[in-house]
Amino acid sequence: xxxxxxxxxxxxxxxxxxxxxxxxxxxxxxxxxxxxxxxxxxxxxxxxxxxxxxxxxxxxxxxxxxxxxxxxxxxxxxxxxxxxxxxxxxxxxxxxxxxxxxxxxxxxxxxxxxxxxxxxxxxxxxxxxxxxxxxxxxxxxxxxxxxxxxxxxxxxxxxxxxxxxxxxxxxxxxxxxxxxxxxxxxxxxxxxxxxxxxxxxxxxxxxxxxxxxxxxxxxxxxxxxxxxxxxxxxxxxxxxxxxxxxxxxxxxxxxxxxxxxxxxxxxxxxxxxxxxxxxxxxxxxxxxxxxxxxxxxxxxxxxxxxxxxxxxxxxxxxxxxxxxxxxxxxxxxxxxxxxxxxxxxxxxxxxxxxxxxxxxxxxxxxxxxxxxxxxxxxxxxxxxxxxxxxxxxxxxxxxxxxxxxxxxxxxxxxxxxxxxxxxxxxxxxxxxxxxxxxxxxxxx
Numbered sequence: 468x469x470x471x472x473x474x475x476x477x478x479x480x481x482x483x484x485x486x487x488x489x490x491x492x493x494x495x496x497x498x499x500x501x502x503x504x505x506x507x508x509x510x511x512x513x514x515x516x517x518x519x520x521x522x523x524x525x526x527x528x529x530x531x532x533x534x535x536x537x538x539x540x541x542x543x544x545x546x547x548x549x550x551x552x553x554x555x556x557x558x559x560x561x562x563x564x565x566x567x568x569x570x571x572x573x574x575x576x577x578x579x580x581x582x583x584x585x586x587x588x589x590x591x592x593x594x595x596x597x598x599x600x601x602x603x604x605x606x607x608x609x610x611x612x613x614x615x616x617x618x619x620x621x622x623x624x625x626x627x628x629x630x631x632x633x634x635x636x637x638x639x640x641x642x643x644x645x646x647x648x649x650x651x652x653x654x655x656x657x658x659x660x661x662x663x664x665x666x667x668x669x670x671x672x673x674x675x676x677x678x679x680x681x682x683x684x685x686x687x688x689x690x691x692x693x694x695x696x697x698x699x700x701x702x703x704x705x706x707x708x709x710x711x712x713x714x715x716x717x718x719x720x721x722x723x724x725x726x727x728x729x730x731x732x733x734x735x736x737x738x739x740x741x742x743x744x745x746x747x748x749x750x751x752x753x754x755x756x757x758x759x760x761x762x763x764x765x766x767x768x769x770x771x772x773x774x775x776x777x778x779x780x781x782x783x784x785x786x787x788x789x790x791x792x793x794x795x796x797x798x799x800x801x802x803x804x805x806x807x808x809x810x811x812x813x814x815x816x817x818x819x820x821x822x823x824x825x826x827x828x829x830x831x832x833x834x835x836x837x838x839x840x841x842x843x844x845x846x847x848x849x850x851x852x853x854x855x856x857x858x859x860x861x862x863x864x865x866x867x868x869x870x871x872x873x874x875x876x877x878x879x880x881x882x883x884x885x886x887x888x889x890x891x892x893x894x895x896x897x898x899x900x901x902x903x904x905x906x907x908x909x910x911x
Contacts, residue, residue, distance in 0.1 A: 473602075475541035476509035477589045479524070479548060484590060486523055488515040489571065491586035491606060493549070498582050501599060501615060502647065511539075511548045512574055512586065520548055534566050553577050572608050579629055579636050580643065580655075581611040581621045618649045626658035634665045638677040638703065641693040645686030656697065663698035667705065674703050675785035682756035688742045691760055700764075705784040739763050744834050754794025755828040757781060761799065762832065768806070774799045797825035798832065805833045805841050814848065815886035821845035822856040851891075859885050861899040869900050870909030880907070 476492055483490035493512035500506060513520070517537050521527045526540035535550030551574035552566045571586060578584040591604035597616060605612065614621045620640050622629040630636055637659045644651050651659070666674070681690040694700050701707065741759040745751050761777055762769060769777060778796045781787060787795065804812065804820060812820070820826060826845070830838040849855045861884045863877050871877075880903060887893040893902055 470542075472506065472544070473509055473589070475544040476511055476546050478541060479511050479539055479546055480513075480589055482523055483511075483513050483515055483520075486515070486519075488513050488519075489551075490515070491571065491588055492603070493574075493586050494578075494583055497585040497587050497605070498611075498615075500587065500601065501585070501596065501605070501612075503599065509546060511546060512551055512571070513548060514551050514568075514570065515548075516550055516568060520550075535568060571606065575608040576623055578609075578623050579633075579639060581609045581614045581623055582643070582649075583611075584609045584623055585611045614652070618647070619652045620644045620647075620649050620655065621652035622655045622658070626655040627662070630658050630662050630665075633669075634662065635669050635673050635677060637663065637666055637697065637699055638674065638681075638694070641690050641697065641699065642677065642681050642684075644693055645681065645690035646684060648686070651693070651697075659697045659699070664702055666699055667702040671705075671784060672786040675787065678703065678757075678785060679753045682760070683751060683753055687751070687756060688739050688746060691739060691742060691763075703784070705780065741767060741832055744831055748831055752791075752794065752828075754787075754791045755798055755832075757785075757787075757791070758795050758798035758802070758828070759832055761795075762802065769799055769803065771800060771803050774803070794825065794828075797823065798828050801825040801829035802832050805829055805837055809837075809841055809844075813886070813890070815889040817844065818848050818855045818889045821848060853889060853891055857888065860888050860893060860896045861885075861903075865896060865900065866903075869904075871907075872910045 473492075473496075476496075480490040480492065490511055490513040492509055494510045496506035496509040515523070517529065517535055520537045520539065524539045528538040528540070528545075530536050530538045530547065535552050537548050539546050539548050551569050551571055553569040553573040553576070575584040575586070586606040586608075587601065587603045588606060589603040594601050594604050596605050597612060609623050610621075620643050622636075622640075640651050640655060640659060643649065681687060681694075684690075691700075694703065741762040742756070745756060745759055761781065765777075774796060777799065778792060781795060782792045801820065801823070809817070809820075821841075821844075830842060833841070845855070859881070861881065863873070863881065866877060866880065867873060871880075884893065884899045884903060887902055888899065893899040
């Protein structure tokens with residue numbers, strides 16, 4: 468029987484305690500336990516230095532030794548064990564220039580939000596905290612329990628200082644608020660708005676990773692609403708500030724940084740109709756959700772000539788993988804076709820579309836009644852005796868055997884022949900080759 472994810476972390480705490488050290492469960496796992504959620508992983512914080520951790524445990528790996536972070540292997544589990552620390556200035560706005568090992572109080576006060584700065588002593592007797600049974604005793608040094616009760620995301624200490632250390636915390640605040648159903652505390656929200664433009668200086672990869680978590684997780688629509696209300700959308704997507712390129716909703720001109728009450732791209736009545744259609748869909752990928760957000764920012768429609776510009780900008784702004792880029796492009800192009808020219812497309816193009824990886828996602832985004840009509844048409848084409856994606860009758864090897872010299876033109880010939888097959892004008896290899904010979908004579 469496999470052990471609970473908490474057990475390896477508790478064993479590590481016990482070993483550290485037996486060796487005379489202070490050690491607690493720390494961070495997000497504590498927050499999630501207190502909220503009745505299942506933590507994805509467990510972290511340990513301790514006064515033991517990295518060298519001491521390496522002495523006490525047989526299998527360790529340094530994952531940030533300069534910052535006091537080690538990975539301790541317990542069976543198949545890898546637990547992050549960090550030394551209590553306080554931090555110096557963040558001149559690169561990502562990592563502290565220097566760290567000094569410290570105690571639990573200093574460690575709690577250098578964290579981002581109060582609900583992430585709680586500790587649990589798992590070796591203490593179980594206790595009841597705010598009406599919830601906890602396996603251990605909670606150590607709260609920054610008012611995190613009060614904020615949890617009030618359902619608030621509050622920066623630890625001065626919010627201006629916390630943001631100055633790492634502007635990505637602005638996006639993290641929106642993600643936690645959306646995921647947990649919390650509000651962002653007034654002073655913290657005001658600091659985020661005031662410094663929203665500084666998000667443009669954060670690594671594009673880190674911004675992309677944060678948005679990836681938001682758009683593929685629960686609370687997707689609320690996260691995006693918060694981003695736009697806080698003025699984080701334009702710097703996150705490297706778009707001009709609101710009004711710089713036209714009216715809100717114009718392509719390339721959605722909102723940007725603003726003062727208190729700013730609502731981003733669409734003003735106070737901004738809707739997220741396209742993103743809303745994904746709410747009940749499980750397993751939404753980043754490319755699909757990003758396409759939905761792009762459409763909402765553009766007022767619901769992006770013309771086909773503009774798709775390339777949007778995809779290029781988003782790829783650079785968020786460090787999209789090739790697969791994410793291709794999915795974003797395909798969904799945006801597919802939505803455009805389904806909303807406009809779908810019934811005007813040839814049978815071959817409709818079949819190619821209906822058998823494409825983007826088709827299902829585009830149907831979700833388009834919504835009713837167009838989705839049902841397009842799906843019915845796809846089902847009709849699938850049962851026409853030919854199918855949506857049959858094996859091609861004619862291959863490159865067939866062309867060579869028929870006397871054609873290989874070259875770049877082979878690709879266009881094979882595409883055309885496959886369209887003829889999908890349309891029902893070519894029913895066999897022989898018929899396909901005959902159609903080609905009628906247009907282009909063999910070279911040998």
